Amino acid sequence: MAALDNKSVCCSGPAPAEYARAMTGDLFRSAGAASGELGDILARAGEGGSVSREDALLLSGLGREEVPFLLHAASAIRDRGKGKTLTFSRNVFVPLTQLCRNRCGYCTFKYEPGEGPLFLTPDEVIDMAKKGAELGCTELLFVTGDKPELMYPVYREALSKLGYNSTAEYLIAMGEAGLRERIFPHTNLGLATRDELLAFRESNPSMGLMLENISPRLLKKGQAHHGCPDKVPKHRMKTMEIAGELRIPWTSGLLVGIGETWEERVDSLFALKELNDEYGHIQELIIQNFSPKQGIIMEKYPPPDFLDMLKIVAITRLVFGADMNVQIPPNLNPETYPLFVHAGVNDLGGVSPLTIDYVNPEAPWPRLERMKSIIEEMGFTLRERLPVYPEFIDDKYIKSGLLKLVRESVDEQGYVPTEEASNGKY
Numbered sequence: 001m002a003a004l005d006n007k008s009v010c011c012s013g014p015a016p017a018e019y020a021r022a023m024t025g026d027l028f029r030s031a032g033a034a035s036g037e038l039g040d041i042l043a044r045a046g047e048g049g050s051v052s053r054e055d056a057l058l059l060s061g062l063g064r065e066e067v068p069f070l071l072h073a074a075s076a077i078r079d080r081g082k083g084k085t086l087t088f089s090r091n092v093f094v095p096l097t098q099l100c101r102n103r104c105g106y107c108t109f110k111y112e113p114g115e116g117p118l119f120l121t122p123d124e125v126i127d128m129a130k131k132g133a134e135l136g137c138t139e140l141l142f143v144t145g146d147k148p149e150l151m152y153p154v155y156r157e158a159l160s161k162l163g164y165n166s167t168a169e170y171l172i173a174m175g176e177a178g179l180r181e182r183i184f185p186h187t188n189l190g191l192a193t194r195d196e197l198l199a200f201r202e203s204n205p206s207m208g209l210m211l212e213n214i215s216p217r218l219l220k221k222g223q224a225h226h227g228c229p230d231k232v233p234k235h236r237m238k239t240m241e242i243a244g245e246l247r248i249p250w251t252s253g254l255l256v257g258i259g260e261t262w263e264e265r266v267d268s269l270f271a272l273k274e275l276n277d278e279y280g281h282i283q284e285l286i287i288q289n290f291s292p293k294q295g296i297i298m299e300k301y302p303p304p305d306f307l308d309m310l311k312i313v314a315i316t317r318l319v320f321g322a323d324m325n326v327q328i329p330p331n332l333n334p335e336t337y338p339l340f341v342h343a344g345v346n347d348l349g350g351v352s353p354l355t356i357d358y359v360n361p362e363a364p365w366p367r368l369e370r371m372k373s374i375i376e377e378m379g380f381t382l383r384e385r386l387p388v389y390p391e392f393i394d395d396k397y398i399k400s401g402l403l404k405l406v407r408e409s410v411d412e413q414g415y416v417p418t419e420e421a422s423n424g425k426y
């Protein structure tokens with residue numbers, strides 16, 4: 001994607017290993033020494049005060065010598081809200097259909113009719129749910145292309161023979177089927193209507209839609225979202241607003257490194273913050289790094305700079321404060337994900353013992369035992385959560401029948417019981 005403007009995106013920073021050494025130095029340990037405007041912003045954020053858009057833009061311009069101050073503040077804020085507990089979920093990744101009417105520049109998920117099955121059959125989905133439940137998975141993560149029924153008659157006709165008029169209808173039915181196997185659906189449908197979301201919330205304790213970026217500029221010719229009707233930011237915000245009105249615990253986040261500027265990143269964070277200030281339903285923010293792959297339109301586009309990733313994660317923590325759950329996907333950062341703990345993350349996403357990450361098939365999940373021992377060496381405890389976070393397990397967010405099932409699956413803190421406590425069931 002030659003026309004993508006990557007000059008405005010990233011500074012060229014140090015290699016991860018070099019930066020890791022810098023972070024363990026005296027500078028990091030004496031982070032309280034930040035002074036001037038930077039010191040004022042960090043002190044205010046550390047005391048639970050607000051960080052403005054202008055503050056966030058100033059933080060985005062920090063150089064490598066100053067970034068450790070930012071990381072130190074972000075870590076301290078995370079510790080205040082989350083203590084020394086990091087979380088993950090054990091999931092089964094269900095790519096219900098990989099047909100899609102969009103054409104994102106970074107996509108490897110989508111294929112055309114004839115290149116693979118039109119969709120997974122109900123028997124295949126139920127088989128995955130059963131196997132996942134046997135392996136102790138608690139999340140049936142549905143990921144699909146967007147509205148292929150509007151683009152491919154062959155898909156629409158096959159879906160109709162199954163008895164469904166839309167991908168949403170099929171997802172709702174498969175979520176209910178999964179729940180009957182005692183595994184909780186978490187659906188990433190894309191744009192959705194109020195009626196669809198009302199139906200999803202009967203079986204999904206939480207759902208998700210990445211904002212990715214608030215900038216409509218990315219829809220222009222030569223940009224990452226050109227030719228993607230479902231990536232119009234105001235439509236994505238509308239779906240999330242309806243979810244807020246319905247109080248559905250919601251996962252969203254940013255996709256970093258797809259041609260956006262720092263200003264657009266910060267504006268994306270503040271768009272999500274405004275939504276969450278109004279409805280309080282955003283349970284988790286994923287800060288996902290673009291990952292170049294062979295065969296995609298953006299194949300030759302560089303990944304986001306490591307230092308920039310640390311900064312946007314830490315700025316997210318400062319903007320959203322101590323209570324937000326901030327996630328970095330460890331399989332997309334296999335060498336460096338522990339360093340993001342120093343930038344304020346408290347969640348390491350989904351890990352599957354059964355299925356690959358179909359969106360990033362080149363990126364294997366980390367081995368759980370290894371991840372646990374790394375986290376413990378850093379002085380943290382790794383706990384398993386459901387797709388819905390403990391603080392959202394409440395009748396304000398989840399309807400009573402489903403809430404009963406959710407509560408039966410967690411301990412008194414809202415986490416999946418540990419192996420010892422569950423006699424090896426999990």
Ligand code: SF4
Nearest residue numbers: 100102103104107145
């Ligand atoms: S990234 Fe998602 S929305 Fe974009 S083309 Fe691929 S499947 Fe479709």
